[in-house]
Amino acid sequence: xxxxxxxxxxxxxxxxxxxxxxxxxxxxxxxxxxxxxxxxxxxxxxxxxxxxxxxxxxxxxxxxxxxxxxxxxxxxxxxxxxxxxxxxxxxxxxxxxxxxxxxxxxxxxxxxxxxxxxxxxxxxxxxxxxxxxxxxxxxxxxxxxxxxxxxxxxxxxxxxxxxxxxxxxxxxxxxxxxxxxxxxxxxxxxxxxxxxxxxxxxxxxxxxxxxxxxxxxxxxxxxxxxxxxxxxxxxxxxxxxxxxxxxxxxxxxxxxxxxxxxxxxxxxxxxxxxxxxxxxxxxxxxxxxxxxxxxxxxxxxxxxxxxxxxxxxxxxxxxxxxxxxxxxxxxxxxxxxxxxxxxxxxxxxxxxxxxxxxxxxxxxxxxxxxxxxxxxxxxxxxxxxxxxxxxxxxxxxxxxxxxxxxxxxxxxxxxxxxxxxxxxxxxxxxxxxxxxxxxxxxxxxxxxxxxxxxxxxxxxxxxxxxxxxxxxxxxxxxxxxxxxxxxxxxxxxxxxxxxxxxxxxxxxxx
Amino acid sequence: xxxxxxxxxxxxxxxxxxxxxxxxxxxxxxxxxxxxxxxxxxxxxxxxxxxxxxxxxxxxxxxxxxxxxxxxxxxxxxxxxxxxxxxxxxxxxxxxxxxxx
Numbered sequence: 001x002x003x004x005x006x007x008x009x010x011x012x013x014x015x016x017x018x019x020x021x022x023x024x025x026x027x028x029x030x031x032x033x034x035x036x037x038x039x040x041x042x043x044x045x046x047x048x049x050x051x052x053x054x055x056x057x058x059x060x061x062x063x064x065x066x067x068x069x070x071x072x073x074x075x076x077x078x079x080x081x082x083x084x085x086x087x088x089x090x091x092x093x094x095x096x097x098x099x100x101x102x103x104x105x106x107x108x109x110x111x112x113x114x115x116x117x118x119x120x121x122x123x124x125x126x127x128x129x130x131x132x133x134x135x136x137x138x139x140x141x142x143x144x145x146x147x148x149x150x151x152x153x154x155x156x157x158x159x160x161x162x163x164x165x166x167x168x169x170x171x172x173x174x175x176x177x178x179x180x181x182x183x184x185x186x187x188x189x190x191x192x193x194x195x196x197x198x199x200x201x202x203x204x205x206x207x208x209x210x211x212x213x214x215x216x217x218x219x220x221x222x223x224x225x226x227x228x229x230x231x232x233x234x235x236x237x238x239x240x241x242x243x244x245x246x247x248x249x250x251x252x253x254x255x256x257x258x259x260x261x262x263x264x265x266x267x268x269x270x271x272x273x274x275x276x277x278x279x280x281x282x283x284x285x286x287x288x289x290x291x292x293x294x295x296x297x298x299x300x301x302x303x304x305x306x307x308x309x310x311x312x313x314x315x316x317x318x319x320x321x322x323x324x325x326x327x328x329x330x331x332x333x334x335x336x337x338x339x340x341x342x343x344x345x346x347x348x349x350x351x352x353x354x355x356x357x358x359x360x361x362x363x364x365x366x367x368x369x370x371x372x373x374x375x376x377x378x379x380x381x382x383x384x385x386x387x388x389x390x391x392x393x394x395x396x397x398x399x400x401x402x403x404x405x406x407x408x409x410x411x412x413x414x415x416x417x418x419x420x421x422x423x424x425x426x427x428x429x430x431x432x433x434x435x436x437x438x439x440x441x442x443x444x445x446x447x448x449x450x451x452x453x454x455x456x457x458x459x460x461x462x463x464x465x466x467x468x469x470x471x472x473x474x475x476x477x478x479x480x481x482x483x484x485x486x487x488x489x490x491x492x493x494x495x496x497x498x499x500x501x502x503x504x505x506x507x508x509x510x
Numbered sequence: 511x512x513x514x515x516x517x518x519x520x521x522x523x524x525x526x527x528x529x530x531x532x533x534x535x536x537x538x539x540x541x542x543x544x545x546x547x548x549x550x551x552x553x554x555x556x557x558x559x560x561x562x563x564x565x566x567x568x569x570x571x572x573x574x575x576x577x578x579x580x581x582x583x584x585x586x587x588x589x590x591x592x593x594x595x596x597x598x599x600x601x602x603x604x605x606x607x608x609x610x611x
Contacts, residue, residue, distance in 0.1 A: 055541055079565040083545050086569040093580050096587075097530030102522050219560045226554075239554035239562045255548070260538060283591055287584040294580045298573035307567070438527065489571045494586045506520040 003338045008159055010342035011349065014196065015173045018189050018353070022177030025185040034325040037388040038373065041182035042365040043113050046104075048187055050278040050288025055290065057092055058189035058296045058352035062197065064150030066301060067348035071308025072324030075315070078238020079220065079457065080251050082305040087256075087264045089301065092293030096277070097103065102437045109502050112278060114362070115271035115429075116370040122436045122503055123470045126374070127443040131451055133370040135428050136271055139421040140363035141403055146418040148407035151352035158345045162406055170349070171296055171407070175400030178357040179393055182317050193350035194296065201303050202348020204328075207229035207336045207344075208307055209451070211314045218313025225312065238309065254303045258472035268477060269430030270422075271364045296357040321331055326448050335395055360403075364396040420462050422474070427458045427477030440504040443484070447490025454481025514591045522589055533579045538576055545566040585609040 032040040039045060048056070066085075074081040096146035103118060110121040116136070120129035148171060154165035177185050212218040222238050233246035241251035280286055311331055318326065328348065332341045368391055376383055384484060431450050435442040437458060458477030461467075468475065501508055545568030548556070560568040584597065 072603060079562055080571055083565060086572060089573050089576050090537055093576070093583070094534055096581075097583065098527045101593070102520075105523070105595070108594050113538070140563075192598055215560050241549050241564060241568075265534065266540075283589070283594060287590075288590055290580050290584060291577070294573075294576050298576060302569045381538060385553075438524070466535065504520065505517040506524065508517075510517070 004160055006338035007333075007342040007345070010339065011048050011155075011158070012190075014273055014346050016167075017437075018177050018192065019173060021189055021192070022179075022181035022185045027183040029182070029184060033197055033389060034385060037385045038118070038365070038369050038390060039113055040184075041389070041392050042361065042369060044182070044184040044187060045186075046108070046279055046281060048276070048285060050280075050285040050421075052094075052187050052191050053280045053285055053289035054092065054278060054292035054296060055194040056187040056354075056358070057095070057273055058294050058300065059190035059194040059197070059351070060273055060276075060358040061088075061091060061297065062194075062300055062351050062412045063355040064122075064147055064154075064352045065332070066304055066349060067197070067200075067351045068150060068154065068328050069325050071304050071311070072327040074305045074308030076241075076324050077236045077243035077250060078309050079208045080236075080241045081303060082309060082393060083241050084251055084256060084259055085263075085305045086298075087259045088267075089294065089298045090264045091267045091291040092297045094265065095274055096286050096293065099268055099274055099288075099433060099437060100277045100280075102287070103131070103274065104280065106223055106410065106437070107278040114365045114369050115275045115278075115368060118278070119432060119436065119447075120370075120374070122499065123157050123432075123442075123444040123447050124499055125448070126378070128432075128447050128451065129370060130375070131448075132271075132428070132432075134365040135425070135451070135455070136366040137363055138417070138427050140272065140359040140366075141399065141406075143421045144359045144400075144403040145407045145410055146421075147352045147356045147359070148403060149213050149410060151349060151356070152407065153325075154329060154345065154348050154352070155303035157326075158333065158341075161197040167404065169406055170353075171400070171404040174353045175360065175397065175404065178360045179396040179400065182396075183361050183390075186354075187279070189357060192356035193342050193347045196346045196350040198296070198497075199299065200344040200350070201307065203340050203344040204307055204331065204335070204347070205303070205482040206310050207340070211335050212310065213313070218310050221313045222309065222318070252470035254470040255446055255472060258475050260474055261478060262426070262474045266426040266430045268476065269426045269428075269433055271425065271429055272358050272488050275362055275365075276435060279504075317472075340440075356403075359394060360400050364392065364399050367399070368392050368395050411434075423474040423477060424455060424458060424500065427454045427481050428476060430478060431481050435485060437481070437503065438506050440495065440500060441489060442491055443489055444483040444493035445492025446467065446487075446489030450481045450485035453458065453484030453488075454478070457481075458486050511590050511592065514589075516595050519591055522591070526588050528581075529583055533576075533583060536579065537572055537576055541568050541572040544571050 029040050029431050032045050051108045070085055104173045107118060111117045112121060116129050117130045119132050148167060150168035151170050152163055155170045156163045177189055209215060225235060231239050236245045236250055244250060252424060311327060315327060315331060316337060333342050430453050432447050454477050457480035458473060461473045461476050532559055545564050549564035554562045556563040
């Protein structure tokens, strides 16, 4: 009892602080919201500095899998899995360096508040904007549910509460602070979450290295396990990049190639991260964020997965039938002092919450700003800011509550959609953003073909179970999406000059 | 802070985006050579800090290389400018011209 109390105390304090931040920000931003509600609520009035921009990007990006499933698999497969995860090191600077400034400049010029606003203004198509918003709503909701399930599992494992009770407590906190505080609260709490993830990681590193009797001892255990695996064909060779088991690569080279797409290059298309390009203050902020983001994302991804491998020196085997997801919670609860354990368990919880909050606020903006408010504007109906406030808050709360209710007993269809949500978002948006901002010829017909063809092909290969070698299906989505874009584009009309002059002024003579 | 016209900003941003892609490509190549390359040449017996050298070089190496190259990008290639279009700001409230109708 006293042990679980000591462990729970840091978590409870952290939850209270997060909720406090939400309410404080709501109070502080009431003036800005009275003037332009959606600009403040959904994008924080374009005021993020470099540090917060970097942290919110990294925190959104690192989810329950970076803290739980990833290190668990690394415990089993060894250094190859860290190598596999290290492809994410480019993610932070790539989105900011490639899209960051251009989205900021055209976003200000066109008064865009959401990623879909940018798409709508670029392609001049309400249909593409609406399809984009629907894709975002569906995939974000399923991803949120996946995160809720993961977070609730950690919370209940750590506290001994039932899954449902854990889910509800944990969910109330994240839905509440996101709903009242809006985007600014998401960014600030994300920063707190990222810092707690790093602290948790250092606590865990200390515990693993000291319990394992130092790095040399741990490595001796790992080398022995690898030698046994090579001799008997059971288990994995933990010191080879492809983690072979019985002579067969368990992480084939082809998978590494697609990992560079799925977790590296194509992440620039994810609307929940690239919307942050609309939210920062000035060019200095984005430059700093590229640096901080690269430092932190690398430390976190390489660090957490490496800890997974090294934990093999502490935890030699798992109980029969236990999934590798239990490695990190077991380490925390069994090998750490309760207060330190409480501090460490915040890490994976924070990773989960920071991902949910960003999906929730961006999902809500897709409904309120991209569909509802746009519909009002199109009909030239006047918009009352306090009413916008009510529906923004209301929609965020509803979306959060629906996701929580579905997480109590997630329907199979949601579990299934979540499997391809991450790649699906990239398939739908990678080319739309990249070609939209860098290829003047890109037009709405191409974009439409890309989103329908690419996403259609991607879903089709999932439904039919078709695999091309060991490649991840993202390859199909991205390649088909590109081909469709180019074919469709040839049939479409060139963009109008007034749009061209906003997005491609360098192509016009003075 | 550099004073740039709306058009000049786009020329600059295209340059920055291209440099970012080149940096990413360099990192990917380095990652590949330091990981698969070093492993196939020396195996797992070659160690650094007690861990397989291919791992240390590829994972920590790519991370450090990324930090160095990003530092080069923001010092050497990226430029500061006003994200708002001051030309139209001077003319009054032309911001957000109704491209949306």
